[in-house]
Amino acid sequence: SMSIEHSLIGYNIGTDAGSFSPFLVSFAAFTLPRPWHWVFGLTTVVAVVATLVLTGSMSEWSYFLFILVAIGFGVNIARLLMEQSRGFEALRRGLALSEERERVARDVHDVLGHSLTVISVKAGLAERLIEADPGRAAREVADIARISREALGEIRATVGGLRADHLADELVGARASLASAGIAADIPTEPQVVDP
DSSP states (O other), X not given: OHHHHHHHHHHHHHHHHHTXXXXXXXXXXXXXXXXXXXXXXXXXXXHHHHHHHHHTOTTTTHHHHXXXXXXXXXXXXXXXXXXXXXXXXXXXXHHHHHHHHXXXXXXXXXXXXXXXXXXXXXXXXXXXXXXXXXXXXXXXXXXXXXXXHHHHHHHHHHHHTXXXXXXXXXXXXXXXXXXXXXXXXXXXXXXXXXXX
Protein backbone atom coordinates (compact mmCIF):
# COMPACT_ATOMS: atom_id res chain seq x y z
CA SER A 1 0.00 0.00 0.00
CA MET A 2 2.83 2.38 0.90
CA SER A 3 4.79 1.69 -2.29
CA ILE A 4 1.67 2.09 -4.48
CA GLU A 5 0.86 5.39 -2.76
CA HIS A 6 4.49 6.50 -3.12
CA SER A 7 4.52 5.69 -6.85
CA LEU A 8 1.22 7.59 -7.33
CA ILE A 9 2.73 10.64 -5.63
CA GLY A 10 5.82 10.33 -7.86
CA TYR A 11 3.58 9.98 -10.92
CA ASN A 12 1.58 13.08 -9.99
CA ILE A 13 4.64 15.17 -9.14
CA GLY A 14 6.34 14.11 -12.42
CA THR A 15 3.52 15.17 -14.70
CA ASP A 16 2.57 18.24 -12.69
CA ALA A 17 6.19 19.36 -12.45
CA GLY A 18 6.38 19.17 -16.26
CA SER A 19 3.74 21.91 -16.50
CA PHE A 20 6.35 24.39 -15.18
CA SER A 21 8.76 23.61 -18.01
CA PRO A 22 7.50 26.39 -20.37
CA PHE A 23 8.29 28.93 -17.66
CA LEU A 24 11.75 27.46 -17.17
CA VAL A 25 12.42 27.50 -20.92
CA SER A 26 11.23 31.11 -21.15
CA PHE A 27 13.33 32.19 -18.18
CA ALA A 28 16.41 30.43 -19.59
CA ALA A 29 15.90 31.99 -23.04
CA PHE A 30 16.21 35.50 -21.63
CA THR A 31 18.82 34.95 -18.92
CA LEU A 32 21.33 32.32 -20.03
CA PRO A 33 24.15 33.20 -22.43
CA ARG A 34 24.20 31.84 -25.93
CA PRO A 35 24.18 28.85 -26.72
CA TRP A 36 23.32 27.64 -23.21
CA HIS A 37 19.72 28.79 -23.48
CA TRP A 38 19.29 26.42 -26.47
CA VAL A 39 20.99 23.58 -24.58
CA PHE A 40 18.75 24.17 -21.56
CA GLY A 41 15.62 24.29 -23.74
CA LEU A 42 16.45 21.06 -25.55
CA THR A 43 17.36 19.35 -22.28
CA THR A 44 14.05 20.45 -20.77
CA VAL A 45 12.09 19.10 -23.74
CA VAL A 46 13.97 15.76 -23.54
CA ALA A 47 13.32 15.57 -19.78
CA VAL A 48 9.60 16.24 -20.26
CA VAL A 49 9.35 13.65 -23.03
CA ALA A 50 11.21 11.11 -20.86
CA THR A 51 8.88 11.82 -17.93
CA LEU A 52 5.80 11.44 -20.12
CA VAL A 53 7.09 8.18 -21.61
CA LEU A 54 8.04 6.75 -18.21
CA THR A 55 4.71 7.67 -16.65
CA GLY A 56 2.73 6.48 -19.68
CA SER A 57 1.12 9.92 -20.13
CA MET A 58 2.43 10.70 -23.59
CA SER A 59 -0.99 10.52 -25.27
CA GLU A 60 -2.63 12.72 -22.61
CA TRP A 61 0.15 15.35 -22.66
CA SER A 62 0.99 15.41 -26.39
CA TYR A 63 -0.68 18.84 -26.78
CA PHE A 64 1.48 20.08 -23.89
CA LEU A 65 4.64 18.88 -25.63
CA PHE A 66 3.62 20.83 -28.74
CA ILE A 67 3.04 23.95 -26.60
CA LEU A 68 6.40 23.52 -24.87
CA VAL A 69 8.30 23.24 -28.17
CA ALA A 70 6.39 26.22 -29.63
CA ILE A 71 7.13 28.35 -26.57
CA GLY A 72 10.77 27.29 -26.64
CA PHE A 73 11.19 28.35 -30.26
CA GLY A 74 9.10 31.48 -29.77
CA VAL A 75 11.04 32.87 -26.83
CA ASN A 76 14.40 32.05 -28.42
CA ILE A 77 13.36 33.79 -31.63
CA ALA A 78 12.18 36.76 -29.54
CA ARG A 79 15.60 36.86 -27.87
CA LEU A 80 17.34 36.75 -31.26
CA LEU A 81 15.18 39.63 -32.52
CA MET A 82 15.93 41.65 -29.37
CA GLU A 83 19.68 41.09 -29.83
CA GLN A 84 19.45 42.12 -33.47
CA SER A 85 17.44 45.19 -32.48
CA ARG A 86 20.16 46.22 -30.03
CA GLY A 87 22.77 45.66 -32.74
CA PHE A 88 20.80 47.78 -35.21
CA GLU A 89 20.42 50.52 -32.59
CA ALA A 90 24.18 50.56 -31.96
CA LEU A 91 24.78 50.67 -35.71
CA ARG A 92 22.29 53.54 -36.07
CA ARG A 93 24.03 55.53 -33.31
CA GLY A 94 27.42 54.91 -34.95
CA LEU A 95 26.06 56.03 -38.31
CA ALA A 96 24.57 59.20 -36.78
CA LEU A 97 27.91 59.98 -35.12
CA SER A 98 29.73 59.42 -38.40
CA GLU A 99 27.31 61.72 -40.22
CA GLU A 100 27.81 64.41 -37.57
CA ARG A 101 31.59 64.14 -37.90
CA GLU A 102 31.33 64.45 -41.67
CA ARG A 103 29.10 67.51 -41.30
CA VAL A 104 31.57 69.17 -38.94
CA ALA A 105 34.47 68.29 -41.25
CA ARG A 106 32.62 69.92 -44.18
CA ASP A 107 31.84 73.02 -42.09
CA VAL A 108 35.44 73.34 -40.92
CA HIS A 109 36.71 72.83 -44.48
CA ASP A 110 34.33 75.48 -45.83
CA VAL A 111 35.21 78.04 -43.16
CA LEU A 112 38.96 77.46 -43.32
CA GLY A 113 39.07 77.14 -47.10
CA HIS A 114 37.33 80.47 -47.66
CA SER A 115 39.10 82.34 -44.86
CA LEU A 116 42.58 81.08 -45.71
CA THR A 117 42.09 81.92 -49.39
CA VAL A 118 41.08 85.50 -48.53
CA ILE A 119 43.94 85.82 -46.01
CA SER A 120 46.44 84.52 -48.59
CA VAL A 121 45.29 86.99 -51.26
CA LYS A 122 45.27 89.92 -48.82
CA ALA A 123 48.71 88.97 -47.43
CA GLY A 124 50.13 88.94 -51.00
CA LEU A 125 48.55 92.33 -51.69
CA ALA A 126 49.86 93.79 -48.41
CA GLU A 127 53.35 92.50 -49.20
CA ARG A 128 53.33 94.30 -52.57
CA LEU A 129 51.87 97.50 -51.06
CA ILE A 130 54.36 97.85 -48.17
CA GLU A 131 56.65 100.17 -50.11
CA ALA A 132 54.19 101.66 -52.61
CA ASP A 133 51.28 102.43 -50.24
CA PRO A 134 52.12 101.72 -46.56
CA GLY A 135 48.73 103.03 -45.34
CA ARG A 136 46.75 100.65 -47.55
CA ALA A 137 49.14 97.80 -46.64
CA ALA A 138 48.42 98.49 -42.95
CA ARG A 139 44.65 98.37 -43.68
CA GLU A 140 45.10 95.05 -45.48
CA VAL A 141 47.05 93.64 -42.51
CA ALA A 142 44.32 94.84 -40.13
CA ASP A 143 41.74 93.18 -42.39
CA ILE A 144 43.78 89.95 -42.32
CA ALA A 145 43.76 90.06 -38.51
CA ARG A 146 39.97 90.63 -38.48
CA ILE A 147 39.29 87.77 -40.93
CA SER A 148 41.57 85.48 -38.89
CA ARG A 149 39.64 86.26 -35.69
CA GLU A 150 36.29 85.71 -37.40
CA ALA A 151 37.46 82.39 -38.87
CA LEU A 152 38.78 81.29 -35.50
CA GLY A 153 35.43 82.19 -33.90
CA GLU A 154 33.53 80.24 -36.58
CA ILE A 155 35.78 77.19 -36.14
CA ARG A 156 35.32 77.31 -32.37
CA ALA A 157 31.55 77.56 -32.78
CA THR A 158 31.52 74.65 -35.24
CA VAL A 159 33.74 72.34 -33.20
CA GLY A 160 32.48 73.52 -29.80
CA GLY A 161 29.48 71.21 -29.95
CA LEU A 162 31.75 68.14 -30.19
CA ARG A 163 33.86 68.97 -27.17
CA ALA A 164 32.85 67.55 -23.83
CA ASP A 165 35.29 69.49 -21.67
CA HIS A 166 33.90 71.04 -18.54
CA LEU A 167 34.49 74.61 -17.50
CA ALA A 168 36.84 73.56 -14.68
CA ASP A 169 39.07 71.74 -17.18
CA GLU A 170 38.99 74.74 -19.52
CA LEU A 171 40.02 77.07 -16.70
CA VAL A 172 42.98 74.85 -15.80
CA GLY A 173 44.03 74.68 -19.47
CA ALA A 174 43.71 78.45 -19.91
CA ARG A 175 45.76 79.11 -16.80
CA ALA A 176 48.54 76.76 -17.99
CA SER A 177 48.54 78.20 -21.53
CA LEU A 178 48.72 81.78 -20.35
CA ALA A 179 51.40 81.02 -17.75
CA SER A 180 53.55 79.30 -20.39
CA ALA A 181 53.28 82.47 -22.52
CA GLY A 182 54.44 84.59 -19.57
CA ILE A 183 51.02 86.14 -18.97
CA ALA A 184 49.82 86.57 -15.39
CA ALA A 185 46.04 86.30 -15.70
CA ASP A 186 43.34 86.62 -13.05
CA ILE A 187 41.43 83.38 -13.69
CA PRO A 188 38.85 82.14 -11.17
CA THR A 189 39.70 78.85 -9.50
CA GLU A 190 36.06 77.80 -9.00
CA PRO A 191 33.84 77.49 -12.08
CA GLN A 192 30.76 78.37 -10.01
CA VAL A 193 31.82 82.03 -9.87
CA VAL A 194 31.73 82.31 -13.68
CA ASP A 195 28.46 83.38 -15.25
CA PRO A 196 27.13 80.52 -17.41
